Amino acid sequence: MFEKEIYVHRRRELSSKFSSGVLLFLGNIENPINFEHNTYPFRQDSSFLYYFGIKSPKLATVVDIDAGETLLFGDEMTIDDIVWMGQQQTLREKAQWVGIAAIRPFHELQPYLEKVLKNSNQVRYLPPYQAHNKLLLQHVLGLSIDQIKPSVEMIQAVVTQRNIKATEEIAELEKAVDVAVDMHRLAIKMTRPGMHEYEISNAIQHLAQNRQMSFSYPPIVTKHGEILHNHIQYHKIKAGDILLNDSGVETALGYASDLTRSFPVGKRFNPLQEELYAVVLNAFKTAEAALKPGVAFKNIHLKACEALAEGLIQIGFMKGNAQDAVAAHAHALFFQCGLGHMLGLDVHDMEDLGEQYVGYTADEPKDTKTFGIKSLRLGKKLEAGNVVTVEPGIYIIPELTQMWAQQNLHHEFINYDLLNKHLDFGGIRIEDNYVIKDSGYHRLGKYLERELNEIYDLKDQGTD
Incomplete structure (x- = not known):
C-alpha cells in the first residue's frame, strides 16, 4: 500500500466533486475456475485499489458525502478461514492503514443503502463488470438487471482523477x-x-x-x-x-x-x-x-x-x-x-x-x-x-x-x-x-x- 495520507487525499478530492449522496464502490470476489474452491488468482477492482488500497475479496465501501465519512463493509476471518489459510492481517488493521475507521459486517450493506434511499439520497456507483457485482447491485439496491444505471457523474469524476498520475x-x-x-x-x-x-x-x-x-x-x-x-x-x-x-x-x-x-x-x-x-x-x-x-x-x-x-x-x-x-x-x-x-x-x-x-x-x-x-x-x-x-x-x-x-x-x-x-x-x-x-x-x-x-x-x- 501507499502511505495512508495518499488514500485519504484521493477520497477527499473525489468527495469534493459531489454535494450530497453516497458513492458506492464494490470490490471484486474470487471467481471459480471449475468449482467453488478452485479459484482464479484474485485481482482487486482497480478503482477500489486506487481509493482504498485493500486487496481482500468481498468488500464494499461507501463514501457518505453528507456525513463526511467512509465506511468499509466486510468480514473478518472466521476460525475456518484461519485453519485453511492461517492468521493474516485483520480487516480492521488493513482499514487503519488506509485511513478508514468505520467498519461494518458485509450483511449490513443492504440495510444501510436502503436507509440512504429511503431518505431520498442518491447512491452512485461505477459500471459493474463481474457478474457477481451485477447481482449484488440488484440485491442491495432492489433493482432489476435493466435498472442498473452507473453514474456518469461518478465515472467522469473518477476518470478525471485517475487520468493524472501522481x-x-x-x-x-x-x-x-x-x-x-x-x-x-x-x-x-x-x-x-x-x-x-x-x-x-x-x-x-x-x-x-x-x-x-x-x-x-x-x-x-x-x-x-x-x-x-x-x-x-x-x-x-x-x-x-x-x-x-x-x-x-x-x-x-x-x-x-x-x-x-x-x-x-x-x-x-x-x-x-x-x-x-x-x-x-x-x-x-x-x-x-x-x-x-x-x-x-x-x-x-x-x-x-x-x-x-x-x-x-x-x-x-x-x-x-x-x-x-x-x-x-x-x-x-x-x-x-x-x-x-x-x-x-x-x-x-x-x-x-x-x-x-x-x-x-x-x-x-x-x-x-x-x-x-x-x-x-x-x-x-x-x-x-x-x-x-x-x-x-x-x-x-x-x-x-x-x-x-x-x-x-x-x-x-x-x-x-x-x-x-x-x-x-x-x-x-x-x-x-x-x-x-x-x-x-x-x-x-x-x-x-x-x-x-x-x-x-x-x-x-x-x-x-
Whole structure:
C-alpha cells in the first residue's frame, strides 16, 4: 500500500466533486475456475485499489458525502478461514492503514443503502463488470438487471482523477517497465530456431515471478504477429520467422507495463523484413516525437499512419499519396488497430469505465464505425500526467487482404499484385510506455533496444 495520507487525499478530492449522496464502490470476489474452491488468482477492482488500497475479496465501501465519512463493509476471518489459510492481517488493521475507521459486517450493506434511499439520497456507483457485482447491485439496491444505471457523474469524476498520475504512481509504473524490459531482452537473446513459442513465454514469466510480479495481461508471444491478440503459443519457430513479444507485468500495488518488440528468430531479418521493420520504427519515432500536452492523440495516431503509408509506398505495397491514402483509411489494411491507450492500474487503464469517458470527450466523441479508427481507444488531447502506450505496427492478414482484393477496395492506393506474393509475412509491432510532461514526454523505465543494430547485438549475445 501507499502511505495512508495518499488514500485519504484521493477520497477527499473525489468527495469534493459531489454535494450530497453516497458513492458506492464494490470490490471484486474470487471467481471459480471449475468449482467453488478452485479459484482464479484474485485481482482487486482497480478503482477500489486506487481509493482504498485493500486487496481482500468481498468488500464494499461507501463514501457518505453528507456525513463526511467512509465506511468499509466486510468480514473478518472466521476460525475456518484461519485453519485453511492461517492468521493474516485483520480487516480492521488493513482499514487503519488506509485511513478508514468505520467498519461494518458485509450483511449490513443492504440495510444501510436502503436507509440512504429511503431518505431520498442518491447512491452512485461505477459500471459493474463481474457478474457477481451485477447481482449484488440488484440485491442491495432492489433493482432489476435493466435498472442498473452507473453514474456518469461518478465515472467522469473518477476518470478525471485517475487520468493524472501522481509521483508515487509513476514510480510504480517505472518499476513495472524495468522488469518488462528485462523480460524482453531475455526473450530476444534466448529465441532461436527449433524452439516453441511457449518456451519463451514460460521463461519471461519465470523472470517476472522471480521479481515478485505477475503478467499484467496474457502475453502475446507468437510467430503469427498478424493476429493482433494471439495467445496461441504451441508453434515451433524457425529461421526466417518473426517473433512478436507483447508482454508486461504489474507490481504488487497493481500498476502495469505494456511493451512489444518484434525480432528475428534467426540471427537477422531478411531484406523485406528489415524494410518493413524500418517503416514501423519510423512511424514509432514520428508518434513519440509528437507526444506533448494539448495535442490530440488521434492526430498523433494519424501522423503515425501517414508515416506507415509513406514507407509502404516506398516499398511498393501501397501507391499514390500517403495523406490521401490515410484520409481514405486505405492504410487500415496494414494497421487495423489504434496507436495506443492509457496505462496505469489497468493495462488498458479504466477501460471498465467506458472508452467514451476515458479516451474521448463529448465534443469529440469516438468514431465507432470507421474500420481502423474505431479501434483507437484514445483520441482526446493529452495532458501532463497522462500515461500512454505508443504501438504502431504492420500486420498482413491474408483473409482481410483477400477480402479487400475481391472487393477491389482502395485499388488506387494498394498494390495487390505485390502484396499477394507476401501474404505469409506476419506482423511487426513496436511499443513503449510514456508519461506526458509539461514540456513533452518521458519514456518510462529502462531503455529497451529498438534499432535494428541493437536488436542484432542482443541476438548475438544469445546462446546457440
